[in-house]
Amino acid sequence: MTRTTVRSDAPDDLRSRVSGAVVTPADVDFDAARAVWNSMIDRRPAAIVRAAGVEDIAPTIGFARERGLDLAVRGGGHNVAGSGTVSDGIVLDLGELTEVTVDPAARTVRVQSGATLAHVDAATAPHDLAVPVGVVSGTGIAGLTLGGGMGWLTRAYGLTADNLVAVDLVTADGRPVTATETENPELFWALHGGGGNFGVVSAFTFRAYPLGPRVFAGNLVYGQERWRQAWAALDEWTRELPDAMTTITSTLTPPPLLGLGEAPVLLIGFVWASPDRAAGEALVDRLRALAPPDVEEVGDVSWVEWQSAVDAMFPRGVRAYWRNTSFDRLDDEVVDVLVRRGAEQTWYGTGFDVHHLGGAFGRVPQDTTAFPQRSARFWLNVYGFWGDAADDDDRVAFVRGLSADLDPFATGGQYVNFQGQEVTGHRVQDPRVVFGERAFERLVAVKRQYDPDNVFRLNHNIPPR
Secondary structure, three states: OOOOOOOOOHHHHHHHHOOOEEEOOOOOOHHHHHOOOOOOOOOOOOEEEEOOOHHHHHHHHHHHHHHOOOEEEEOOOOOOOOOOOOOOOEEEEOOOOOOEEEEOOOOEEEEEOOOEHHHHHHHHHHHOEEOOOOOOOOOEHHHHHHHOOOOOOHHHHOOOHHHEEEEEEEOOOOOEEEEOOOOOHHHHHHOOOOOOOOOEEEEEEEEOEEOOOEEEEEEEEEOHHHHHHHHHHHHHHHHHOOOOEEEEEEEEOOOHHHOOOOOOEEEEEEEEOOOOHHHHHHHHHHHHHHOOOOEEEEEEEEHHHHHOOOHHHOOOOOEEEEEEEEEOOOOHHHHHHHHHHHHHOOOOOEEEEEEEOOHHHHHOOHHHOOOOOOOOOEEEEEEEEEOOHHHHHHHHHHHHHHHHHHHHHEOOOOOHHHOOOOOOOOOOOOHHHHHOHHHHHHHHHHHHHHOOOOOOOOOOOOOOO
């Protein structure tokens, strides 16, 4: 697709085709409309279509193609790589499509593609149900799902994408298509981790699971002198955990709102997704015995509150740069890197999470989905989040440095939702490396069938070749 100059009649033509608002640089709310979560991504679209309904999707795609304009698709707008915007092209903003419909009897949830995790949790919680989603409630359900979807229920019930029942989307030629295990099954496979390469999703249908309204969850907090003991304990403790226990271990300088001081800390966070509270307490007691925490906050908590507990750390408009890798070891070599790099974070504005995997996530056969790595025991997300542009070089260097230090221990594959755009001029990760050769070739075949002209390429792109 060749970028062209936008003619003066373009906005009126576009407005005549859609029901939703069309925002252009001439409008007073243009800057607010074009902003995405990561403020390092600063682009000026030719126009932004705020879709009023599913019927606005196909005309917007058609308009961009006819005019030779790049098309960006935005759901919740929380993507760290800034895929939901473009310079001099068209942004299709689905943020007003937030309807969530719960069928308690069937335990299914239909979610429009502009919804956030907060919309999903608010709809399912009154029914004591939950869909496995991510850990920041402002995240859009569309980008999360299409990349995979790790969170507090990953070991219990798998990725968000693993719980897809159906996906409704509009293809590059404007056709509505439904993908399920039996209808367009190759497309359905590709939508489990292959990103937004194959069409504009209008709605997802998910399986939901009994949970809540309160869960047994919490954080064990360790000062630096206990980090090695905590990592060794985690290594031992996680080897025999039941599926219902999911942990995410974070190292960061805590924000003031946590009241944990100004020095870096390590937090072992957990969620126990079982009604057998006594069994969960016994597991946490075992971890305490292996590594007594300096501070802890453990108990029953509202699932909705837990899901939004770290939202304040990731407000819209932060500057952000992330990297990730998977690994299987927590031996001395790996722990040396984690402890050394963790202690270097003497500022508030970067951190890293280690997700313990396995369980339901690990039992999904590798070829069943496009998600790149099922056998990994752990997945690391190194995230930068800061407010001052003057800190860009230092914060990006830290994220890259920690990622590079763990490269020798990596087990392969990249999780696209934890993969930032290389905004400072470095090349975006080769999708062959992200997905592996076999899955990449299969994704290319699906891309060629549904988007041969690579209309949907402003993402972690699979080229139709």
